[in-house]
Amino acid sequence: MVQSAPLLHIGCASGFSGDRSDGAAPIVAELIRRGGGVLIFETLAERTLALAQLAMNDDPQRGYEPLLVDLLEPVLADCLAHGIPIVSNFGAANPSGAARRISQLAQTLRVRTPRIAVVSGDALRGDDAMQALQRCTPDIDLSALDVVSATAYIGAAEIAEALRAGADIVVCGRVADPSLTLGPALAHFDWALDDWPRLARATMAGHMLECGTQVTGGYYAIPGLKDVSGLDHTGFPIVTLDADGHIELTKAPGTGGRVDRAIAVEQLLYEVHDPGAYLTPDVVADISHAQVVQMEGDRIAVRNVHGHARPATLKVNICYRGGWFAEAEISYAGIAAHARAQLAADIVRSRLGDALTLRVDFIGVQSILSDDEGAFQPDGHAHDPYAFGDVRLRVAATHPERQVAERVLREVTALYCCGPAGGGGVRTSIRQRLNMVSTLVPREQVTPSWRFWEES
Amino acid sequence: MMSASPVVRVPLYRLAHSRSGDKGNTSNLSLIAWREDLYPSLRDAVTAERVADWFAARRPHAVTRYEIPSLHAMNFVLEGVLDGGVNDALNLDAHGKSLSFWLLAMPIDVPARLVAGLPDFNAP
Numbered sequence: 001m002v003q004s005a006p007l008l009h010i011g012c013a014s015g016f017s018g019d020r021s022d023g024a025a026p027i028v029a030e031l032i033r034r035g036g037g038v039l040i041f042e043t044l045a046e047r048t049l050a051l052a053q054l055a056m057n058d059d060p061q062r063g064y065e066p067l068l069v070d071l072l073e074p075v076l077a078d079c080l081a082h083g084i085p086i087v088s089n090f091g092a093a094n095p096s097g098a099a100r101r102i103s104q105l106a107q108t109l110r111v112r113t114p115r116i117a118v119v120s121g122d123a124l125r126g127d128d129a130m131q132a133l134q135r136c137t138p139d140i141d142l143s144a145l146d147v148v149s150a151t152a153y154i155g156a157a158e159i160a161e162a163l164r165a166g167a168d169i170v171v172c173g174r175v176a177d178p179s180l181t182l183g184p185a186l187a188h189f190d191w192a193l194d195d196w197p198r199l200a201r202a203t204m205a206g207h208m209l210e211c212g213t214q215v216t217g218g219y220y221a222i223p224g225l226k227d228v229s230g231l232d233h234t235g236f237p238i239v240t241l242d243a244d245g246h247i248e249l250t251k252a253p254g255t256g257g258r259v260d261r262a263i264a265v266e267q268l269l270y271e272v273h274d275p276g277a278y279l280t281p282d283v284v285a286d287i288s289h290a291q292v293v294q295m296e297g298d299r300i301a302v303r304n305v306h307g308h309a310r311p312a313t314l315k316v317n318i319c320y321r322g323g324w325f326a327e328a329e330i331s332y333a334g335i336a337a338h339a340r341a342q343l344a345a346d347i348v349r350s351r352l353g354d355a356l357t358l359r360v361d362f363i364g365v366q367s368i369l370s371d372d373e374g375a376f377q378p379d380g381h382a383h384d385p386y387a388f389g390d391v392r393l394r395v396a397a398t399h400p401e402r403q404v405a406e407r408v409l410r411e412v413t414a415l416y417c418c419g420p421a422g423g424g425g426v427r428t429s430i431r432q433r434l435n436m437v438s439t440l441v442p443r444e445q446v447t448p449s450w451r452f453w454e455e456s
Numbered sequence: 457m458m459s460a461s462p463v464v465r466v467p468l469y470r471l472a473h474s475r476s477g478d479k480g481n482t483s484n485l486s487l488i489a490w491r492e493d494l495y496p497s498l499r500d501a502v503t504a505e506r507v508a509d510w511f512a513a514r515r516p517h518a519v520t521r522y523e524i525p526s527l528h529a530m531n532f533v534l535e536g537v538l539d540g541g542v543n544d545a546l547n548l549d550a551h552g553k554s555l556s557f558w559l560l561a562m563p564i565d566v567p568a569r570l571v572a573g574l575p576d577f578n579a580p
Contacts, residue, residue, distance in 0.1 A: 046480075046542060046543070047542060047543050219475070220475075224577040224578050225469065225575060225576070225577050225578075226473065262473060262488065262490075265486070265488050265527050265529055266473065266474075266475040266486060266488065267475070268527070269475070269477075269484070269486035269488075269524075269527075269529060269531050270475055270477045270486070271477030271478070271479055271484060272477070272484060272486075272531060273479070273482070273484055273520075273522075273531075273533045274522060274533075275522050275524050275531055276522075287524070287527075288522075288524055288526075289524075289526050290524070290526055290527060291526050291527065292527065304526065319543075322543070322544070325546075359546035359547070361548065363548075367548055368547065368548060368549045368554045369513070369514075369554060369555075369558050370513055370514075371513060371514050371515060371537075371539055371547075372539055372546055372547070375513045375515075376513035376514075377513070378561075394548065396546040397546070398546065433543065433544070434543055435543050435544055436480075436541070436543045438480060
């Protein structure tokens with residue numbers, strides 16, 4: 001290790017909103033053993049942010065990651081005591097609300113008062129912002145939509161500034177997932193913001209981290225073909241970057257799961273389109289010549305990542321209230337299970353007529369691979385509907401009016417008495433949809449900023 | 457020219473592994489050869505056209521194949537196959553997480569000399 005270029009260790013203890021909350025403690029223990037590092041949590045998906053915005057509309061104190069306290073409570077004291085900054089997008093629609101809740105948690109835990117930075121500017125609100133957005137989205141009349149949120153993916157620069165200014169915790173909303181890793185790297189190594197090769201390497205490190213255990217054996221196993229042991233206590237990943245952004249990846253010691261080349265390549269390509277142009281707000285990363293090298297123990301290295309100048313535009317997700325989404329299920333098992341489920345579906349179709357466009361699934365026979373038209377007919381996989389079976393009929397539909405959508409629930413429920421023999425276990429649900437359109441806006445239309453949070 | 461060597465038909469999962477990802481109404485399916493020497497056969501057999509045919513029931517608008525020889529992998533981008541995407545689909549698997557496992561069921565003809573040593577289920 002070259003003394004002038006200390007390594008940076010970054011662990012990621014969450015891959016989505018709803019992930020396990022016991023991943024952080026083993027990472028923090030390892031970071032302490034190594035003399036420091038950064039802990040990140042990734043908790044925002046495409047739809048999570050709009051749900052958070054709805055929660056904030058109901059209650060201005062909410063709108064941040066619901067599991068915030070579960071994630072932080074086990075490790076906040078150790079991170080503060082050992083100078084391990086925490087960076088996350090768990091602010092969702094309300095980073096200030098998350099900061100307030102973290103401050104309360106610190107008081108409850110009787111730890112020192114953390115310096116909490118809040119990153120903002122991702123949320124596009126107000127008439128001026130919507131008019132600017134409309135000019136970038138000529139194909140869609142935004143005024144006709146019941147818009148819940150419009151949010152730009154912003155980059156790593158504000159995270160880096162906040163860390164350089166001494167933040168213990170950086171609370172973001174919609175920053176790009178890899179920026180959670182690039183921000184600490186920018187602060188640590190003092191790279192220029194147009195040092196594209198280094199920014200690209202750290203960005204791909206962030207890409208490897210951002211889904212948590214998906215790079216350490218989660219989401220990989222097929223029994224007998226792709227076995228992974230210890231998935232009941234899978235270790236979350238830790239990346240080590242050097243001053244040139246070169247990447248090594250491992251997992252917290254004493255945990256389950258595995259780090260190997262095959263798993264790492266699956267995650268490297270996860271949600272990538274053109275491998276020569278992985279677009280982020282910070283850089284265009286290029287993995288078209290990348291290599292993943294297996295190293296001793298649970299370690300891999302990623303080599304030959306290239307970088308190109310960042311895009312002139314930022315991606316914006318616009319979420320709006322859609323129709324009502326109705327789902328209802330009923331089960332048929334034993335002799336002629338599939339035939340009875342088919343009859344039940346025919347009855348529901350006949351009763352609803354043209355009122356709704358239905359999707360019908362026969363769970364246990366065919367429910368996933370087909371599209372809504374049911375056109376999927378795999379060769380050699382034909383199913384005898386009169387054979388002994390175990391089939392769950394699922395009927396789903398959406399409609400702008402709740403009362404119409406609810407008819408799905410009514411008709412499936414009525415199958416208890418009026419349908420084929422032996423239907424049981426009806427479950428129904430109805431909820432309002434959040435639909436989304438994505439667009440690109442010139443970067444100048446978005447003005448990210450950060451500040452230290454203070455109780456107002 | 458050498459005479460054509462004998463071929464054996466195997467399911468794709470014996471040659472490669474795959475993970476699907478989603479962005480909006482687009483699914484990407486990685487396809488990663490288990491071994492470097494399998495990559496040329498994989499590249500020859502699993503073309504963008506063949507994948508488009510294989511997923512015809514999902515009616516893709518377009519299928520693009522990207523080759524990454526340094527990872528002995530390919531990446532297939534299937535547009536319009538997610539029934540509108542995670543916020544719009546009626547499909548239970550709105551992310552299309554299962555789509556990579558339909559890809560891996562595709563039958564592939566490979567040179568017989570390569571078949572020995574291909575991974576397969578070691579279930580009892």
